[in-house]
Amino acid sequence: MLGCYPEEPTYVDELDIVYTNYNPAFDFKGVNTFALPEHVIKIDDSTFFNHNGNTEPEFVSDLYANIILNTIRNNMIALGWTEVNKNSNPDVILLISVSTTTTIYYYYDWYYWNWWYPGWDQGWGWYYPGYYNPVYAGGYRSGTLLIQMTEDVNTMVDKNVSVPWVVVINGLLEGNPTSIESRLSNTINQAFKQSPYLQQ
Structure with missing residues (x-):
């Protein structure tokens, strides 16, 4: 599918x-309970070259991370979910x-809850709808x-x-800081509006 703007966009939003x-x-x-991490991880090129467990990843600044986490938390609770500690079997x-890189391989497993993101050594792919081969995703903006x-x-059988x-x-973290703060809340709220199936 192709598309275009009638005119060039004026603002990053x-x-x-x-x-x-x-x-x-x-x-x-x-399901009803959820858990959130304490930080938001920054994925850059070095993330992929330091996946041997020897280097702790970088995190997004607390200013932006708090907006991201609190907006997600508030939406989940408003939809009837209950937040619990990550150690309480959510x-x-x-x-x-x-992402601060434009091409990403995605992997997830429980090692995310340690200090490393995510478990490359296990080689378990997360991607939708649950295949195990790595995913190469191109075209994302920084x-x-x-x-x-x-x-x-802990509930997984495989x-x-x-x-x-x-x-x-x-491209959400592009632009001036004031614009970013507003767009973080607005776009995360929009993601939940697009997801009525999350309602409890």
Whole structure:
């Protein structure tokens, strides 16, 4: 599918795109508790070359991370979910990251809850709808926000971690700081508006 702007965009927020997808076979009504990490991980090129467990990843600044985490938290609670500690066996875990590179391989497993993001050594792919081969995703703008809802790994019967819901907000951390703060809240709120199946 192709598209174009009638005129060139004037402001960076005109380029914001909120993409959501979900697994229609997943029973969202059958789960209720969620957990969030304490930080938002920054994915850059060095993330992929330091995946041997020797280097702690970088994190997004607290200013932006707090807006991201609190906006997600408030939306989840408003939809009837209950937040619990990550060690209390939540039904789902929301993994949040920001890409500062334009091409990404995605992997997720429970090692995210340690200090390393995510478990390359295990080689378990997260990607929708649960294949195990690596995914190469091109075309993301720098500053893209990624949100993945995963099931608690302790409930998994195999090594494929389920990702029933995914959000990609393209290029969100581009622009001036005031604009970024406003757009963070607005676009995350939009992602939840696009996802009525999350309602409890």
